[in-house]
Amino acid sequence: MRRQVFAFSGVLTPRPGERGNRPLLEHVLALGAERRQTEGPVRLCYVPTAVGDDPAAVSAYQRVFGGRDDVVLSVLTLFPQPSVPDVRGHLLTQDVVLVEGGSVVNLMAVWRAHGLPDVLRECWDAGVLLAGPSAGSLCWHVGGPTDAWSERLAPFTEGLALLPHSNAVHDDSAEQPRRAAYRRMVAAGELPGGLATEDGVGLHYLGTELVEAVTVRPGARAWRVDPDGADGVVERPITPRAL
Template identity: 45%
Template sequence: MPLSSDAPVSGLPGGPRRIALLGGGFSTDADSVLDTWVLGRARAARPRVCFVPTASGDAEGYVDRFLTAFGALDCEPSVLRLFRREPDDASLRAFLLRQDVVYVGGGNTANLLAVWRTHGVDRLLTEACDRGTLLCGISAGANCWAEGSHTDSFGPLTHLTDGLGLLPGSVCPHYDSEPGRRPSYRRAVASGALPAGWALDDGVGALFTDGVLTETVGRTEAARLYRVEADGRGGATEVAVTA
């Protein structure tokens, strides 16, 4: 779907920064519970939603699943591909700033951040967020917004400390579904390798407004969001939270 810069830039600087972390969505779930929840938090009744599949290398199958899923919802879907980028800097800025939702897919968090910084997308997304665009994503698309994250970008599970910093603290996805995630993240927070943060079970969504948790949603009764903090004695505390 081609990018267009015909519509005016939306929003004004100075609004609250809103970030949604997703433990699922169209790429993992048969239903549209979390995706519909995200659309309901957008500033427009029929929001413009841009999918950014950078972390997967702009995988076409991933793009196709997004367009199929969101084409059936009440929104205007589009896709930003960076590995075969077409828009110039001005067109790219205009396109991103008029989106109501930017939805970032999963994959490699470290590669995503590197590519975004090369193209200036990190700065544009910060500007869009300040103008009222809801930023969200799953896995790498959740990790990227925080100061640091728990990732397998380098093979084994480890920590990454150079996120965008739009959400204070750190993020760990797949907390209940991938072996080693829970103990490895707790060790990283306990040691100070990562700051205190948020761990997401698959199936949970969490909305943050100016860094404060303001809403949670779950696809199942079991899905949880956890606050993980160092306990000051070499360990970490883990508390299930809701808003």
């Protein structure tokens, strides 16, 4: 089985005429369908740990995917206890595990309390597509900048590290200086080099190698950012394919 991850920056504020995150989610389903290699609906498990298993987030995904013939949607919540009796068995039967954005710090703390890191690595090895926006993107990497502790961005390095580099999301956000903060952290050695995505851009990895970047927003890009050995960084733009 191919080990694969699709990590993306969701569209925080859709522009007039944009479809928001829907094309990215449809791309996730398409990758899940390719993984199946057989006829039948895509088995998608939504994991909203990073937003504290918010019922509103669960309802939103149930509205989008619950009535479709090409998707079998399940939800794994962990508050106050796991919503399925066998978490490992359930996740290993999925085509896609889709992790919600939110607090990556709280996400990883709860996952570790429930033994999810080992289970998710097993899913990855078994070819289950691991996907998600924001915190659901950072978690598969070593880490990245986060505002989970305070309003100020800080380096987080306790991700699953399936992908052995850092990740920065919402790299073009006007609300916080995420672009500058990420590059400063890489230059200072607080984060290893890695990949940043602007809003609407996703990264598809096979194993630990990036095979494609995609976007729902014209002009949006991904960036490879590495330390230059002289208190700075070298950055290389990656032009994504439009979905």
